[in-house]
Amino acid sequence: MISTGQLAYQYSGGTVLRFDDVDVPQGGVLLLRGVSGSGKSTWLALAAGLLAPTAGDITVAGQSLKALGQAGGDAWRATTIGFLPQKLHLSSALTVHANLALAQWAAGQAQDDRRIRETLTALGVHTLAQRKPSQLSGGQAQRVALARAVLLQPRVILADEPTASLDDEAAQQAVALLQATAKHQGATLVIATHDARVAACLDAKIGFQPMSLLRSQL
Numbered sequence: 297m298i299s300t301g302q303l304a305y306q307y308s309g310g311t312v313l314r315f316d317d318v319d320v321p322q323g324g325v326l327l328l329r330g331v332s333g334s335g336k337s338t339w340l341a342l343a344a345g346l347l348a349p350t351a352g353d354i355t356v357a358g359q360s361l362k363a364l365g366q367a368g369g370d371a372w373r374a375t376t377i378g379f380l381p382q383k384l385h386l387s388s389a390l391t392v393h394a395n396l397a398l399a400q401w402a403a404g405q406a407q408d409d410r411r412i413r414e415t416l417t418a419l420g421v422h423t424l425a426q427r428k429p430s431q432l433s434g435g436q437a438q439r440v441a442l443a444r445a446v447l448l449q450p451r452v453i454l455a456d457e458p459t460a461s462l463d464d465e466a467a468q469q470a471v472a473l474l475q476a477t478a479k480h481q482g483a484t485l486v487i488a489t490h491d492a493r494v495a496a497c498l499d500a501k502i503g504f505q506p507m508s509l510l511r512s513q514l
């Protein structure tokens with residue numbers, strides 16, 4: 297589902313970031329660990345097709361991302377990748393419902409209010425549909441952002457530092473929610489984090505594949 301071979305990326309003028317090979321099956325979980333600057337965000341951008349590898353291959357959901365052109369990339373990403381960013385980027389002027397409708401519009405899809413309601417309900421935030429982001433708690437806002445990420449039923453969920461600035465209980469809930477949502481949708485889940493608590497929060501019964509990015513790789 298996600299497999300890489302000799303994957304490497306070099307920013308203009310920067311050193312070459314080299315990544316270990318991974319092979320994550322559909323529905324599997326990859327825990328991408330590494331300290332700040334080790335390349336987690338770069339790896340996520342490569343997996344989302346936002347960056348093209350400098351060397352090596354990456355295949356996501358059967359699509360070789362090397363073969364994906366700029367134009368095809370947007371359409372592929374809209375239906376394949378659900379991204380939960382560290383900074384949630386909910387539109388402050390819009391209600392929760394409208395934020396999700398905007399995601400459907402941005403993907404070129406017709407507004408589907410039923411699907412929006414179903415997704416908000418699955419994440420326990422349907423009663424907040426008419427609120428603006430400023431009227432949500434941090435945990436509620438993260439659930440709404442996760443709802444937006446999985447709205448189009450992506451085959452892959454990429455989560456960037458989902459437990460940053462959360463206390464232990466909220467971190468446990470955030471990871472459990474991500475894992476349950478991915479399982480419910482049959483999606484492959486990648487969590488990129490420097491937070492050592494995440495491994496302990498993941499459900500060991502389901503299992504996950506760890507990959508550590510080390511500063512020495514830079």
Ligand SMILES: Nc1ncnc2c1ncn2[C@@H]1O[C@H](COP(=O)(O)OP(=O)(O)OP(=O)(O)O)[C@@H](O)[C@H]1O
Pocket residue numbers: 307308310313330331332333334335336337338339490514
């Ligand atoms: N646009 C860029 N131009 C040049 N170098 C970059 C750029 N973005 C990132 N880098 C460098 O690439 C390396 C990996 O960065 P990356 O953001 O992927 O790490 P990270 O593990 O996600 O870090 P953090 O946890 O702090 O977000 C770092 O050395 C960083 O300075």
